[in-house]
Amino acid sequence: KILVIGASGQIGVELTLALRNIYGASNVIAADLREENDLLKGSGGPYVSLDVMNKEMLHVLVLRQNITQIYLLAAILSATGEKNPNLAWSLNMQSLLNVLDIAREENIHKVYWPSSIAVFGPTSPKQLCPQQTIIEPTTVYGISKYAGEFWCNYYFHRYGVDVRSLRYPGLISYKSAPGGGTTDYAVEIYHDALDEKQYECFLKEDTYLPMMYMPDAIRATIELMEAPAEKLSVRTSYNLSAISFSPKEIAESIRKHIPEFKMKYKPDYRQVIADSWPQSIDDSVAANDWSWKPEYDLDRMTEDMLKNLKVQKAG
Numbered sequence: 001k002i003l004v005i006g007a008s009g010q011i012g013v014e015l016t017l018a019l020r021n022i023y024g025a026s027n028v029i030a031a032d033l034r035e036e037n038d039l040l041k042g043s044g045g046p047y048v049s050l051d052v053m054n055k056e057m058l059h060v061l062v063l064r065q066n067i068t069q070i071y072l073l074a075a076i077l078s079a080t081g082e083k084n085p086n087l088a089w090s091l092n093m094q095s096l097l098n099v100l101d102i103a104r105e106e107n108i109h110k111v112y113w114p115s116s117i118a119v120f121g122p123t124s125p126k127q128l129c130p131q132q133t134i135i136e137p138t139t140v141y142g143i144s145k146y147a148g149e150f151w152c153n154y155y156f157h158r159y160g161v162d163v164r165s166l167r168y169p170g171l172i173s174y175k176s177a178p179g180g181g182t183t184d185y186a187v188e189i190y191h192d193a194l195d196e197k198q199y200e201c202f203l204k205e206d207t208y209l210p211m212m213y214m215p216d217a218i219r220a221t222i223e224l225m226e227a228p229a230e231k232l233s234v235r236t237s238y239n240l241s242a243i244s245f246s247p248k249e250i251a252e253s254i255r256k257h258i259p260e261f262k263m264k265y266k267p268d269y270r271q272v273i274a275d276s277w278p279q280s281i282d283d284s285v286a287a288n289d290w291s292w293k294p295e296y297d298l299d300r301m302t303e304d305m306l307k308n309l310k311v312q313k314a315g
């Protein structure tokens with residue numbers, strides 16, 4: 001059985017739905033502290049209330065439900081993390097340590113845990129940032145993700161826990177709302193384009209960031225988890241890349257569908273976070289090790305986002 005922790009979050013909803021399509025709804029247990037997301041209800045699989053910080057409760061759940069794979073998606077993201085540094089550090093780190101230790105004790109076959117391009121800091125190369133380079137994170141979220149990568153590497157090499165990880169770019173989705181990230185503007189903008197035909201952006205118009213459409217991110221996750229272990233040369237976390245764009249460019253992409261769409265810019269505290277990250281990522285190691293290749297570019301994503309959001313908003 002597969003356990004998805006953080007199943008009601010932006011990635012969790014989509015990953016749970018994808019895993020249920022592959023392995024059968026009853027074999028994928030969705031767990032979260034929050035109440036069950038409506039889309040998950042519709043997919044018909046089991047849902048449990050779980051606080052991942054309660055290690056004993058998690059351990060009992062793993063034993064009772066015969067869990068063989070764990071996807072840990074619970075985390076506090078970059079923007080929220082800067083408002084609650086201690087909570088972000090303790091949740092992001094302790095949840096991972098709880099899962100890794102239980103995986104070691106119970107011989108869980110596979111563990112997935114996402115990292116982020118947020119591990120990179122101002123001293124990392126801005127263009128085509130490599131898999132291995134100077135990495136000095138300046139957000140609590142980035143610090144916790146980078147530290148977590150080393151714990152994954154440690155548990156793999158010391159205890160043989162098959163834990164795998166991807167450094168996701170900013171993820172854009174319509175099925176689930178993002179939660180407290182610096183890249184959330186790229187989701188909000190589509191909703192406002194349809195609802196208001198205008199958007200007030202909290203980043204400057206030329207702020208380039210590495211981004212990815214959720215279907216690509218979900219496929220990358222499944223492909224990594226299904227790759228033969230011997231092909232994986234990275235046990236910290238793989239760079240992953242798809243598209244890089246600025247608020248100005250995504251606005252232009254939207255205008256191909258909504259010509260009267262207007263943008264306003266009101267940068268806030270998230271500008272400093274965005275400026276500390278690379279503008280584009282080199283993911284050639286993922287391409288070499290497990291044949292990673294993105295499928296969505298900006299215009300294809302915009303077309304799909306607007307089409308699906310229109311249907312959703314029509315109710």
Ligand code: VAH
Nearest residue numbers: 077078116170181182183
């Ligand atoms: C965030 N969406 O903004 C996340 C992601 C690269 C950004 O890690 O914090």
